[in-house]
Amino acid sequence: MHTPRTIAGSRAWLLAGAALVSLALPAAAQTQDTALEEIVVTGSRIARTNLTAPTPVTVVSEEALQARGTTNAAEFLNQIPSVGVPAVSNTNSNFTTTAAGLNLINLRNLGTERTLVLVNGRRHVGGTGGSNAVDINSIPTELLERVEVVTGGASAVYGSEAVAGVVNFILKDDFEGAAAGAQYGITDEGDGENTHAYATIGANMADGKGNVALNVVYDKTKAIYSRDREFSSVDLSRNAVNGRISRPAYSFFGPGGLYYYNLPDDSGDTTDLLNPDGTPFVRNANGYNRNQDRLIQVPTERYLLSSLARYDLTDNVRWFFEGTYARTEANSQSEAIAFGDNQQVGIGPDAPFLSIPVTNPFIPAALLAGRPAGVDQLQFERRFNELGLRESDVTRQTFRFATGFEGDLIPDTSWKYNVYYAYGKVTEAQTSTGVFNSQRMAQALDAIPGPNGTVVCRDPGARALGCVPINLFGAGAATGAGLDYVRASSTYDADVKQQVGSLTITGDVIDLPAGALGVAFGGEWRKETSSTEFDPLTLSGLSSGNQAANTTGSYDVWEGFAEVNVPLLADMPFVDYLGIDGAVRYSDYSTVGKLWSYKGGAEYAPVEDVRIRATYARAVRAPNISELFDAPQQTFSSVNDPCADGARDENATRAANCAATPGIREAIARGGFQPADKDLLSIPGFNSGNPDLDAEKADTWTVGAVFTPTFAPGLSVTVDYWDIKIKDAIQGIARQTAVNQCVDQTPYPGNVFCSQVQRDPVTGLITGLDLTQQNVATQKARGVDVQLDYTVDLADYTEALGDSRVNFNFIGTYLDKNASTAFKGAEAIDFAGEVGYSRYRFNLRTTYEQGPFAFNWTVRYFSGANIDNTSEFEDNRLPQLAYHDVQARYTVADKYQLYFGVNNLLDRNPPVIGTPFPANITGTETAADVYDPIGRFFYAGVRATF
Known part of the structure; x- marks a missing residue:
């Protein structure tokens, strides 16, 4: 039987085997004579005595989360260099239709749907309708023992979604005693307040055979308004x-509105844009500063x-049992709705x-004085301030439990089993205000003089149903019964369910000279179900908000998996250790x-000092339920027109196709085609799923080395090269790509x-842009990760500093490529070096400890x-940008810890980007999900423990 090495004898294996970076616990705190027990590290189901594993793992400890004043684990994880721009967070979700207030993880900038989130190594229900992406809001930070992050493909071990990697939240399973804490935070501007409180209680029972723990958390974060930051106080464009x-x-x-008439010919020209008084x-x-009403940070x-x-039965x-109930309430807010001759009444x-x-x-x-002969309609554009701001109140509730049995399959052997059933359900209820009934608006605008100097609706049927004319000429003109007649609200409800049944068996098959040959195998069944429902007005397309359709879908999958770890050689000249491992998974999806x-x-x-690894x-x-089954959902987008003056001559095909397009052809003949800014913003269209989608496939490589030199105790360095290629990637062809390729390809317009x-x-103006999910794209990403952990015991250098130490922790990423090819034959677009894809990112944390x-x-x-x-x-x-965060803490009587911290100490403002660039987050005028839009905090x- 292979004898387990001590910590002192296998420090290289501990720190290098999985690139374990404790981020908080200095190596000097480890004892020299503590035996290393078998544990399971994310990326494998096999418990390994010496923690050898060729897959890099970053471990975030409870202490590391506390050192940042983190009240939501997503805040910390989204700042790790290997984690990309979050698809949804508190600072980029104000304008998301149904996702306001979510917190998602996006490893390697390859998409949240390609990041698998686990809790205690088990799947967690998705956080929003149609998606498997997990809302980190539903995971209690104070109950975390650690978070393990594996980047690179792990589908063979955990199944679908683990393309970019796995984030595994590991909860405390043996808590005894009581702990409680409270935290308050506020920005330098006096807003964005955060109030956080928690309590945990646990106890052992039956002479240690059992343990039960209960944790409660309350957290509230207030809004930050765009108008309260200089860089986003007013609308801007680039x-x-x-x-x-x-x-x-x-x-x-x-x-107040702007008004104009279409001329009675087919030139497409219009009269000048006019105010209600004809000026x-x-x-x-006379326009509107939308940022006075928008949010940088969504309150939750x-x-x-x-x-x-x-x-222990x-x-x-x-x-074992784990259960969670989470309730998240979020409120988004934006300017009053803009409407006019771009507002369609109905669908089609x-x-x-x-x-x-x-x-x-x-x-x-x-306005009537300037009406051209023969024109019977006045066109208009207006901000409907009288209707109030567009606000959405979202309530998400997550209920999840997992229960099962584990233990020795064969007593007094290494063979163990784990069997469990998990059930998760998420409900989302959203109510939105600031919308109107477009059919009623059309009726209310079609007004005529009535008896005794009154104004009435033209349609007798509408009048019989309560139609009241509405006045839209001038700020504040829409009031009373006319306003009430058109006012509406909209609702959205989503229901997500997940069931998982799993059996895993692990054990050692045979003893080899370098250790035991370990195996793991088992099976899993999973079912995902989701439905989304909208109010009747939204379904009919008669709401001034986005038209949508209900979606219902489900699928199930049966899987079998196996894994092996083969330690080949050890303790030989030039071979301190040599081993291989492998895993395979077979899946049968109903889709x-x-x-x-x-x-x-x-x-x-x-x-012993050097280890090389490769996987x-x-x-x-x-594909998830949304990608497969989503009915057409209306959205609005902004693009640049490739047929505009200065752009259409980029190539001969484009120039010829643009010149042949009705409307553009006539404009060119008159002197030029140059759409105004307003013609390129908020263009309507529909997103829809595709039931004929296939699965994505990815090939991933990691090759690295780990150094734990014996001549520098307390130092560990890991360097890993990673390469990910995704084929048949599921995505729609981006609207800008479709607009460009439509005129850059032949035949045209076919x-x-x-x-x-x-x-x-x-x-000739673009009036609609649609998008359907397809297996058309290829994505490639590669780079190098570097991690360093070094602890210096200062007492070794001077007695004056007593029992003190300094720990340096460095985590950095060099991004060589993150390229997307939208369709076969298309030119790859490399995002490396773009906002959100900086070539170099690193976090350097320095910790000084002396006594309490x-x-x-x-x-x-x-x-x-x-x-x-x-x-x-x-x-x-x-330019390059660095943020500095500091925290001081003091422990009193080993039970109470007082702490104070400042994030973004130097109060660095984010760089201004502006529309129409994709990195810009609406209302913030910057990449608010990359840079810090909040300021000094x-x-x-x-904290107290008993």
């Missing part, structure tokens, strides 16, 4: 060609109740658009059929891209980045 910033760049949809409309004088309020229990049978290409008949008695005489995933790895240590994996991802693009045959006192200083660094890698203009390059708290 010219996509020359990069010049226009500030302010107010919306054309002003509170010329001036954008920055969380309640969590978690319980853990275990009981016999020496070989342990029952033949549905009419809003306009005002010239017979409407509310039309001011100054995409049969899939195989597999991996193989090797590790070689010529001497290849084939990972797969089955190519596949033009099916996504609709243009007005009179004006500790001080932490963290530097978070982003190298310079381009706003857009595909453009060349002045100021495209944003103070927090203080107390």
Whole structure:
């Protein structure tokens, strides 16, 4: 039988085997004579005595979370260099239709759907309708023992979604006593307050045979308004060609409205834009500053109740249970709705658009005076401030439990089993205000003079149902019964369910000279179900908000898996250790059929101080319910028009196709085609799923080395090269890509891209942009991760410092490539070096400890980045940026800990980006999910343990 090495004898294996970076516990605190017990590290199901594993793992400890004042684990994890831009977070979700307030993890910038989130090595139900992405809001931070992050394909071990990697939240399972704490934080500007409190109680029972623990958490974060930060106080835009910033760049949809008539010919020209009093409309004088109403940070309020229990029924049978209830409330807010002749009444290409008949008695005489002969409709654009802000109140509730049995399959041997059933359910209820009934609006605008100087609706049927005319001429003009007649609200409800049944058996098959040959095998069944429902007005397309359709879908999968670890050689000249491992998984989905995933790895240590490791994996991802079954959901997007003056001559095919397009052809003949900013913003379209999707496939490589030199006690360094290639990636062809390729390809307009693009045959302007999920893309990402952990015991250098130590922890990533090819034959777009994809990112945390006192200083660094890698203009390059976070804490009587911290100590403002660039988050004028839009943040708290 292979004798387990002590910590002192296998420190290289401990720190190197899984790139264990404790981030908080200095190596000097480890004892020299503590035997290393078998544990399971994320990335494998086999417990290994010496923790050898060729897959790099970053371990975030409870102490590391506390050292940042983190009240939500997502805040910390999203700052790890290997984690990309979060798809949804508190600072980028104000304008997401149904996802406000979510917190998701996006490893390697490859998408949240390609990051698998586990709790205690088991799957967790998805956080929103149609998706498997887990809302980290539902995981209690104070109950965490550690978080393990594995980057690279792990589908063979854990199944679908583990393409970019795995984040495993490991909860405390043996808590005894009581702990409580409270924290309060506020920004330097006096907003964005955070209040956090928790309590945990646990006890052993039956002479240690059982343990039960209960944790409760309350957390509230208040809003931060765009108007309260200088960089986002007013609307601005950046010219996509020359990069010049226009500030302010107010919306054309002003509170008083702008009005114009279409001329009676087919030229597409219009009269001048006019105010209600007939004076010329001036954008920055009569428009609207939308940022005065928008949010940088979405307010959220969380309640969590978690319980853990275990009981040894016999020496070989342990029952376990984990349960969580989480309730998250979030509120998004944006400016009052903009509407006018872009507002369609109903669904479909033949549905009419809003306009005002010239017979409407509310039309001011100054506007009627300029009416061209034969024109019977007045066109308009207006901010509907009288209706109030657009607000959405979202409540998500998560209920999840997992229960099962584990123990020795054969007593007094290494063979063990684990069997469990897990059930998770998420419900989401959203109510939105600030919308109106577009059918009623059309009726209310079609007004005529009534008896005794009154104004009535023209349609007798509408009048019989309560129609009241509405006055839209001038700020504050819409009041009373007319306003009440058109006012509406919308609702959204989602229901997500997950069931998992799993059996795993592990054990040692045979003793080899270097150790035991370990295996793990088993099976798993999983079922995912999701449904989303909208209110009748939204379903009918008669709401002024986005038209949507209900979606219901489900799938199930049966899987079998096996894993092996083979230690070949050890303790030989030039071979301190040599081993290989492998895993395979077979999956049978009710949607995409049969899939195989597999991996193989090797590790070689010529001497104890150095270890080399490599892993290849084939990972797969089955499409989720939304990607498969989503009915068409309306959205609005902004693009640049490739047919505009200065852009259409980029190539001969584009120039010819643009010149042949109705509306554009006539505009070119008149002197040029140049859509206004307002014509390229908020273009409607539909996103939809595709039941014929196949699974994605990914090939991933990691090759690295680990150094734990005996001549420098307390030092460990890991360097890993990683390479990920995803084939048949599920995504729609981006709207800008479709717009460009439609005119860059032949035949025209019969190519596949033009099916996504609709243009007005009179004006040539883009009027619709659609997107359908397809297996069309390829994604490639590669880079190098570097991790360093070094602890210095200062007492070794001077007695004056007493029992004190300094720990340096460095985690950095160099991004060589993150390229996406939208479709076969397309040119790859490499995002490396762009905002959110900085070439170099690192976190350096320095911790000084002396007795009860500790001080932490963290530097978070982003190298310079381009706003857009595909453009060349002045100021495209944003400078490098570093944030400094500090915390001091003091422990009193070994029971009470007082702490105070400052994040973004130097109060660094984020760089300004602006529309129409994708990195810009609406309302923030920056990449608020990359850079810090909040500013200097103070927090203080107390923790107590008993």
